[in-house]
Amino acid sequence: MTQVTIPETLKKKAEEIFFRYPAEKRQSALLPLLFEVQREMGWIRPEAEAWVAETVGVSPVKVREIITFYSMMRAEPVGKYLIQFCQNISCCLRGGENILHHMEKKLGIHVGETTKDGLFTLRVVECLGGCSWAPMMLVNEDQYFVLSVEKIDKIIEGFRSGNPVAPDHPTPLLGNVAGEAVA
Numbered sequence: 001m002t003q004v005t006i007p008e009t010l011k012k013k014a015e016e017i018f019f020r021y022p023a024e025k026r027q028s029a030l031l032p033l034l035f036e037v038q039r040e041m042g043w044i045r046p047e048a049e050a051w052v053a054e055t056v057g058v059s060p061v062k063v064r065e066i067i068t069f070y071s072m073m074r075a076e077p078v079g080k081y082l083i084q085f086c087q088n089i090s091c092c093l094r095g096g097e098n099i100l101h102h103m104e105k106k107l108g109i110h111v112g113e114t115t116k117d118g119l120f121t122l123r124v125v126e127c128l129g130g131c132s133w134a135p136m137m138l139v140n141e142d143q144y145f146v147l148s149v150e151k152i153d154k155i156i157e158g159f160r161s162g163n164p165v166a167p168d169h170p171t172p173l174l175g176n177v178a179g180e181a182v183a
């Protein structure tokens with residue numbers, strides 16, 4: 001396995017995360033730490049996976065189980081912006097399929113692929129828990145609701161030009177901020 005240097009910033013963040021839990025509950029830091037690895041390194045490399053297992057004090061198999069279970073975890077390289085588009089029933093009923101096809105054309109890729117410039121990876125996922133604001137998608141950790149062809153164009157252009165469209169709602173799931181209701 002290639003040796004990968006774990007950034008000092010990540011090690012410091014790990015200590016901050018461990019501080020939140022009693023010493024005997026160190027394993028509770030597993031998910032938050034994996035999210036930090038992802039934020040810092042782009043994806044969870046096997047070497048980082050091994051570091052997390054050792055640091056948290058769990059088996060490498062346990063870490064692998066977590067990474068392969070949650071679709072929010074990235075176990076392989078992805079574009080700078082990972083788009084996870086909901087393909088479940090509420091989003092489909094509100095025109096999600098057409099919007100997804102439009103996005104494939106706009107990006108010039110199919111689901112599962114990454115654009116040549118390395119900017120976007122497009123994936124489909126099951127219900128993201130925002131059915132009331134369907135159709136919806138995640139871009140990295142940000143949620144975009146009530147999508148339309150026009151809104152997709154604005155969002156993609158925003159990322160391409162370096163002026164991202166503000167997400168519709170913070171993501172409490174990933175520990176960012178408690179959100180307010182979307183109008």
Ligand code: FES
Pocket residue numbers: 086087088089090091092126127128129130131134135136
């Ligand atoms: S079906 Fe798409 S968010 Fe629930």
